Amino acid sequence: MNSEIIISLEHVTKRYKVGDGDFTALSDINLQFKKGEFAGLVGPSGSGKTTLLNIIGSLDSPTEGKAIVMGKNISALSHKESAMLRNYHIGFIFQVYNLMPVYTVFENVEFSLILQNKSAAERKKAVMESLDWVGIADMANKKPSKLSGGEGQRVAIARAMVKRPDILLADEPTANLDAKNAHAILQTMKALNKELNTTFLFSTHDEKVMGYLDRMIHLEDGKIREDEIIPHKLSV
Amino acid sequence: MxxxxxxxxxxxxxxxxxxxxxxxxxxxxxxxxxxxxxxxxxxxxxxNAKYETGHVKIMTRAYKENKDQLPNDLCLLGVDEMIDSLQMRFPQTQWVKRIKFGGLIDVPDSKGNTKGQGPALGMALELFNNKSGEAERLNIESSIISGSMPQKSGGALIGFSFADKLGLQIGDTVTYFGTTMNGSMTFQNFVISGTVRFGTAALDKGTIIIDISDAQKVLDMMDGAGEILGYLNDGIYVDEKAKQMSDEFNALYKNSDDEFAPVMQRLKEQNNLAxxxxxxxxxxxxxxxxxxxxxxxxxxxxxxxxxxxxxxxxxxxxxxxxxxxxxxxxxxxxxxxxxxxxxxxxxxxxxxxxxxxxxxxxxxxxxxxxxxxxxxxxxxxxxxxxxxxxxxxxxxxxxxxxxxxxxxxxxxxxxxxxxxxxxx
Structure with a gap:
């Protein structure tokens, strides 16, 4: 594994205004992630998992502390620079696949590359390669409504991976899948992690996901309870 | 994208x-x-431009003030010379003279007794002067629904509903009764050469059209006309051009106190068209x-x-x-x-x-x-x-x-x- 640190959180605190008072979603978080990690934020609802993903994904910024992602200080980025960081370096996988219904599988996956102003030929090559990774190249022309849950999530992975991001953030990616599909998806992600050296960071309380993680950060009430390196790994 | x-x-x-x-x-x-x-x-x-106002119209000041009464006693005189002069000064415009007159049309029976009568609005145009373009301008030939254009002096066209009302046929003779520009009574026979439908109720139900030379004779208006109308050569009214022309023309007479001095009005200034x-x-x-x-x-x-x-x-x-x-x-x-x-x-x-x-x-x-x-x-x-x-x-x-x-x-x-x- 490459030892390059691509995510660094220093004393990160996030508070939200709630009525007249504040709600602390994250409190004094210090974490670092290296390139190629397969890590998860685990904990009950309200523990701060999604808030942390938001900050790492440059969708939100910390109230205090510093979040450095791909060498950029998230708090100092303009909206446009945040968008650029997401476009070129960060992929997202959501609990619901969130594919755009009027576009085909190919077009959904292609979209990130359109934003990067890639040529049509480059886009076609990258999209087909990405669909091939997740095993649905033959569904390129299908509409999302024709896909099963597992296929939809594979398209979401292909969409996230097509731009070869450095970081992939996944929020409960297996929550809507049956066990068989969940394992298949996780195995695909694990393989991509190995092959492309992409850092995967999950927010989950699904034990199936936890079984694949190399590192688990346990969050509770916005604080790190335990940062655990998992010695054993499931075979992929 | x-x-x-x-x-x-x-x-x-x-x-x-x-x-x-x-x-x-x-x-x-x-x-x-x-x-x-x-x-x-x-x-x-x-x-309005074709039948009434022209793109610009020249009248005497007095005629302008009373034009609703068709006051031919206040008409322009020496119009042929004036038209020549206008043509020189404003060559982008075609100038024609017209006389409008009122009167009575009497239709005799075979014994010469009155068979029918009706009030008429007469319009005298340069029908026999091909250069005037009046027949084309008023689309007269294609508006004729029976008969033909007058070919000689003494011929007249009449509105088709007027003709129907009076029971007139082509070739019938009608007598016009009216007053000369000097106020004396005048009457003249005209032979109906055709009936016309202009598609305008006001014209179709009471108009008689004759050549201007006939009107000048009947109304004692030798070398006179009630109005001189100007039409821009391309046939389209452009207010800026008309205004420029009327300003230039009226400036020539602005210091005159003569109530018979000519005055030019553009289309927009007439009939509340503005x-x-x-x-x-x-x-x-x-x-x-x-x-x-x-x-x-x-x-x-x-x-x-x-x-x-x-x-x-x-x-x-x-x-x-x-x-x-x-x-x-x-x-x-x-x-x-x-x-x-x-x-x-x-x-x-x-x-x-x-x-x-x-x-x-x-x-x-x-x-x-x-x-x-x-x-x-x-x-x-x-x-x-x-x-x-x-x-x-x-x-x-x-x-x-x-x-x-x-x-x-x-x-x-x-x-x-x-x-x-x-x-x-």
């Missing part, structure tokens, strides 16, 4: 169909009404403005609904790294595409209706039977180049404006809540 947007528009009927229908209807209505108003206004102005033209222009502009506002409000709401429906899509695009400005701009591009499609379809429909109304028109002769207004009995639209953009631009503008307003919501969206929003 454009291909991506077009694909979305074509596949997502909810995104495109309703706005396209709204714009199409609005644009088609705007073009149709505008073309129709312009056509009717143009016809009325044209009708108010009428301005009113129609105002209504035309008002209609376009109302259309733009109404369409914008409807399309704003459509945009808001579309924004709600596409909330998830915009969220995904933000998460994937598209910035808010780009999403907003892409919405505007979509609006331009949809607006252009709707506006093109609306323009085609509107222009087709205008073309149909220009060719066939709407017959309102039934409503004008007792009218003395100088207006055509078939209301027609007019196809002008202005119609190519008068609906298109507002259609496009309304769609873009509606989307610009509704799209502001994109900037208010918090990316921090995207994960939660996209979980649903």
């Amino acid at each position: 454009i291909k991506f947007l077009i694909t979305g528009i074509l596949r997502d009927k909810n995104r495109s169909l309703l706005p396209i229908i709204i714009i199409t209807i609005g644009v088609a209505l705007t073009i149709t009404l505008s073309g129709f108003m312009k056509g009717v206004l143009g016809d009325i102005v044209d009708q 108010g009428y033209i301005d009113l129609v222009d105002t209504f035309s502009s008002l209609f376009v403005l109302i259309f733009v506002l109404a369409m914008s409000i409807v399309l704003w709401n459509t945009g808001l609904l579309g924004g709600l429906r596409r909330y998830q899509e915009f969220g995904i695009r933000l998460a994937l790294g598209e910035d808010k400005g780009r999403i907003y701009r892409s919405n505007i591009y979509e609006a331009v595409l949809i607006g252009a499609i709707g506006s093109i379809i609306g323009s085609i429909i509107g222009l087709s209706v205008v073309y149909y109304l220009q060719v066939y028109g709407i017959d309102i002769s039934g409503m004008l039977q007792n009218s003395s207004m100088m207006m055509p009995s078939i209301m027609r639209a007019r196809f002008t180049t202005e119609l190519l953009y008068i609906g298109f631009i507002p259609g496009l503008f309304a769609m873009v404006l509606g989307n610009m307003l509704s799209g502001i919501g994109i900037y208010k969206r918090e990316t921090a809540t995207l994960f939660k929003e996209l979980e649903v």
Whole structure:
């Protein structure tokens, strides 16, 4: 594994205004992630998992502390620079696949590359390669409504991976899948992690996901309870 | 990106169909009404210009003050010389002399006793002077429904409903009774050479048309005419040109105290046409403005609904790294595409209706039977180049404006809540 640190959180605190008072979603978080990690934020609802993903994904910024992602200080980025960081370096996988219904599988996956102003030929090559990774190249022309849950999530992975991001953030990616599909998806992600050296960071309380993680950060009430390196790994 | 947007528009009927229908209807209505108003206004102005006002008209000051009474005792004299001089000074205009006169038409029976009588509005034109272009200008030849143009002195054309009322046939002789310019009684026989239908009730039911030389003899107006009318050579009234000409002409006589000094009036200054033209222009502009506002409000709401429906899509695009400005701009591009499609379809429909109304028109002769207004009995639209953009631009503008307003919501969206929003 490459030892390059691509995510660094220093004393990160996030508070939200709630009525007249504040709600602390994250409190004094210090974490670092290296390139190629397969890590998860685990904990009950309200523990701060999604808030942390938001900050790492440059969708939100910390109230205090510093979040450095791909060498950029998230708090100092303009909206446009945040968008650029997401476009070129960060992929997202959501609990619901969130594919755009009027576009085909190919077009959904292609979209990130359109934003990067890639040529049509480059886009076609990258999209087909990405669909091939997740095993649905033959569904390129299908509409999302024709896909099963597992296929939809594979398209979401292909969409996230097509731009070869450095970081992939996944929020409960297996929550809507049956066990068989969940394992298949996780195995695909694990393989991509190995092959492309992409850092995967999950927010989950699904034990199936936890079984694949190399590192688990346990969050509770916005604080790190335990940062655990998992010695054993499931075979992929 | 454009291909991506077009694909979305074509596949997502909810995104495109309703706005396209709204714009199409609005644009088609705007073009149709505008073309129709312009056509009717143009016809009325044209009708007035041809029969009544010219593009400019020269009278004596005294005649101008009393022109409703057709005061030929206040007419212009030495008109042939004056026309020559006008032709030299304003060569871009064709000048013709006319006499309007009132009187009585008496129809005798075979014994010479009165069979019928009716009041007549006489119009004396340069019928025998081919260079005057009067017959073509008033479209007389094609307005003749029986008989033919007078070929010699003593011939007359008469309005077809006037002829019907008096029971006249082609070749019948009628007697005109009236007064000369000096106030003495005059009468003269005329042979009816034809009946005409001008399509204007006021003309068709009481007009007799004779050559001006006959009128000059009957009315003792040698080398005189009530009015000299000027028509711009290309046949289209341009107020700026007419004003320039009338200013120049009237300046020649501004220091004269003579009540018989000539005065030139342009079309817009006669028959209250200025108010009428301005009113129609105002209504035309008002209609376009109302259309733009109404369409914008409807399309704003459509945009808001579309924004709600596409909330998830915009969220995904933000998460994937598209910035808010780009999403907003892409919405505007979509609006331009949809607006252009709707506006093109609306323009085609509107222009087709205008073309149909220009060719066939709407017959309102039934409503004008007792009218003395100088207006055509078939209301027609007019196809002008202005119609190519008068609906298109507002259609496009309304769609873009509606989307610009509704799209502001994109900037208010918090990316921090995207994960939660996209979980649903």
